[in-house]
Amino acid sequence: MMMIQTLAGPLIALSNAPAKSDLDEIRVLPNPPLVKLTLDDIHVRRCRLAGDRVDAHGGCFRTADLDKLLRLAHGAPALIGHDRRSPAVARFFGGSIESFQGGRYIVPKFYWPRHHSAAEDLRWQIDTGILSEASLAFTFEQATCSICSRDIRECEHEIGKDYDGKVCFYYYDGVERVLEGSFVYRGAEPGTGFLHSRILAGGAPAKRLDTLTLKIGGRIYHALPSENEILLRNIS
Secondary structure (H helix, E strand, O other), X not given: OEEEEXXXXXXXXXXXXXXXXXXXXXXXXXXXXXXXXOHHHEEEEEEEOEEOOOXXXXXXXXXXXXXXXXXXXXXXXXXXXXXXXXXXXXXXXXXXXEXXXXXXXXXXXXXXXXXXXXXXXXXXXXXXXXXXXXXXXXXXXXXXXXXXXXXXXOOOOOOOOEEOOEEOOEEEEOOOEEEEEEEEOOOOOOOOEEOOOOOOOOOOOXXXXXXXXXEEOOEEEEEEEEOOEEEEEEOO
């Protein structure tokens, strides 16, 4: 079964206009735009979204998995505050993997239409720092303990505790899907965020349980099965 997690990172405003290469990437998205876009039709920004440093949940991606994660983010919708009842306001595409503060991060781009009635409101909220981060919702198969390589839900190790000089954390293993991204106010991973310039810038599946209580990063979660996934809901 899959688990759902969300991570957030800072947004990056471009100091120059969108490039023709941005349009080329947008035009070959899965389910591409129905109209032929021009450079005057879109705003583009970037986001240092997720990486291989341990986040506030006690988890991190393996460096070798970042290429796959960036590919999975390509074409994902961007929402406001993970509100799936409302239409998407932007879409992720392309991007790169970059080094920052000792870690490696995926830095996807995202675009939204200039001529939408709320386009300028969104631009001002991003560029003035009101909406300062973007959050990625993704599914993964196993939270693998950094100490014993077992499922962190089943081993005896506690996240954040020192074991013979090694602090316990877990890896997001078996990443399968990026569900959506959202513009939010605060994220979980150090070093993530909106950036100012393009230039500056598996183990076996767990046994099926009706309910499961997890302690991750000092927080208590209920794991709620939903079809072929598990939704982690913070209860503390």
